Amino acid sequence: MAGIPSVQRRRLASELRALRESADLTIDQVAQQVTIGKSTLSRVENAQVSVTPRNVAKLLRLYGVADDDAAGLIQLAHDAQQYSWWNDYSNAMSDGLAGYVAFEDEATQLRAYDVQLVNGLLQTAEYTRALLQAEFPEGPPEKIEERVEIRLARQRILDRSKPPRLWFVLDEAVLHRPVGGPQVMAAQLGHLITTAQRPSVTVQVLPFRQGAHMGMGVSFALLDFGDHPTVVYQENLSGALYLDKDYHVDTHGLAFDHLRATALSPADTLAFLRMRAEVMLAQGARESPNDDHPSWPGPGDLA
Incomplete structure (x- = not known):
């Protein structure tokens, strides 16, 4: 739990650091007066560890x-300090992913x-599995x-009584790469159609x-919170970046707009997704003309 700072922990850390500086106190001075x-205090102010309400009261x-x-x-x-579902998986996630999941959840x-x-929030299990097998070819199946x-x-955030507002823009290239093969991709496109509604x-x-546009070649996510500044998240092969300076947020916000x-409009997007799903179904049929695929989506499943 200590390794995955939540939005609340980050906000509290920022507030405590600002209050200490406003009181014109150093960390050394505070440590001498409070137990x-x-x-530990330095790690609290950097959101690396949580702090008890009792100690917060002392500091305040x-x-x-x-x-x-x-x-x-x-x-x-x-x-x-509240327990969150993702703490069960903290040992299975990189620091970059763990931090992102905490943000995404809130x-x-x-x-x-x-x-x-x-996007990960829109993926089927089969699509995800195919991606991970390509990313970690030597990884143990478990x-x-x-x-x-x-x-x-x-x-699961999609099924909350009050789910977050989710807005995705997918480059057309996403729909052409047959991750996992035509069968998996056709099912993934069908899932996209359902979720988009x-x-x-x-x-x-x-x-x-x-043609060319403002977001060429760069995937990113903007996470908005009710009581915390917007955060920009960018992932790469060796880690991830979290950007919260006004310049970064404004630049990425403008790009997303x-x-x-x-x-394409949401309505035209649905029509486009259905077309791409039909293409994948036809491609799969050509590649495996003698195989039965009872799990494949049919035209009626793409409505």
């Missing part, structure tokens, strides 16, 4: 925070542009399945014919 070690008294203001921060400390809105792959389970667990989800395809304005 919290210097290294030292910083001269009024009782009314202190109550909200003490409650925030309680919230930051976001009120997510806006994502994907260049090569279907580890692959654990990662598939994590990705499917992330998708949820009230809380918008899916748009950015077609090739639009351009992308969704340039992309």
Whole structure:
């Protein structure tokens, strides 16, 4: 749990650091007056570890925070210590993914542009498995399945009574790469069609014919929160970046606005997805003309 800082923990860390600096106190001075070690306090202020509500109360008294203001921060400390589902998988996730999952789970809105792959929140188990087998060709099967389970667990946010607002723009290239083969890809496209019709989800395809655009070659996600600044997330082969400076957020927000304005409308996107699914079904039939595929989606499943 200590390794995956939640939004609440990050916000509390930022508030405590700002209050200490406003009180004109160093970490050494605070550590001498409150029974919290210097290294521990430093880690608390960097959101590396959680802090008990009792110790938060001690710090706030030292910083001269009024009782009314202190109550909200003490409650925030309680919230930051709440157990979350992703703690069960903390040992199976990289630091970059773990941090992203914590953010994703608490976001009120997510806006994502994907260049090569279907977004993780929209993937089927078979599509995810094919991706992971390509990414970790030497990986033990049980580890692959654990990662598939994590990705499917992330998708539970779609079924909440008040799900976050999700807006996806997919480059057309995503729909042409037959991850897992035509059968898997046809089923994935069918799942996209179904998910895109949820009230809380918008899916748009950015077609090739639009040519050059503002987000060329760069996948990114913007995560919005009710009481925390927007965070930009970018993933790469060796890690991930979290950007929260105004310049970064504004630049990516502007890019996303351009992308969704340039992309096909949601209605036209559904028609395009159905067309691509039919193409994959036909391709699969040509490649395996003598095989029966009872699990393949049929035309009626793509409506």
